[in-house]
Amino acid sequence: MVLDIVKYLNNPILERPADPVTEFDTPELYKLVEDMFETMYAKRGVGLAAPQINVAKRVTVIDVSGRDEGEELAEGEEEDEPDQIVLINPVVISKQGKQTGEEGCLSIPGFREPVTRAMRVVVRAQDEKGEFFEIEGDELLARAMLHEIDHLNGVLFLSHLSSLKRELIKRKIRKLQQSGEWE
Numbered sequence: 268m269v270l271d272i273v274k275y276l277n278n279p280i281l282e283r284p285a286d287p288v289t290e291f292d293t294p295e296l297y298k299l300v301e302d303m304f305e306t307m308y309a310k311r312g313v314g315l316a317a318p319q320i321n322v323a324k325r326v327t328v329i330d331v332s333g334r335d336e337g338e339e340l341a342e343g344e345e346e347d348e349p350d351q352i353v354l355i356n357p358v359v360i361s362k363q364g365k366q367t368g369e370e371g372c373l374s375i376p377g378f379r380e381p382v383t384r385a386m387r388v389v390v391r392a393q394d395e396k397g398e399f400f401e402i403e404g405d406e407l408l409a410r411a412m413l414h415e416i417d418h419l420n421g422v423l424f425l426s427h428l429s430s431l432k433r434e435l436i437k438r439k440i441r442k443l444q445q446s447g448e449w450e
C-alpha cells in the first residue's frame with residue numbers, strides 16, 4: 268500500500284527521535300517494510316524512514332539501484348533482493364572520508380542542496396527477524412544510509428546546511444503552506 272508522506276513543518280514527528288523496534292518477525296513489521304518500499308518506489312525515492320509515513324519507529328528502507336523506480340516489484344522478484352536494504356535499529360559504527368553531493372528528501376520535495384557526508388560507512392542493524400548484521404556502503408549508498416539514519420534521530424538534511432540557507436528554505440515552505448501548496 269502506498270502511504271502518504273509527511274512533509275517537513277507539517278508534523279513534528281520528523282524532528283523527534285523514533286523509538287527502537289522491540290518486536291520482530293511480526294506481520295505488522297513485515298507489512299510496514301512492504302508498504303515503505305511500495306511508497307518509496309511510488310515516490311521515486313532511494314530511501315524512506317518510518318517517521319516519514321508517520322510511524323515513530325527505527326525502521327528504514329533503501330534501494331539505490333535505480334531499477335524500476337516508481338514501479339512495483341516485477342513478478343517473481345523476491346522481496347529480499349540484495350539491492351533492497353532494510354535497516355532496523357541501525358547504528359553507524361564507522362565512517363571514512365568525505366563526499367559532497369546534491370541531496371533531497373521526499374519530506375521536503377522541490378528542495379535540493381549540496382550536503383557533505385562520509386564517503387564510506389559501516390552500519391550495524393537488525394533485519395525483520397531481529398538478526399544483527401553489518402553492511403558497508405560507499406558513495407550513494409553511504410549517503411542514503413546516513414540520510415535515513417538521521418531521520419530516525421529526528422534530523423533532516425537541512426541540519427547539514429548553513430543556518431542562512433536553512434532559514435531561507437523554511438521561509439519558502441511557510442509561504443507554500445500559507446498558499447495551500449504544501450500539504
Ligand code: NI
Nearest residue numbers: 371372373374
Ligand atoms: Ni529524507
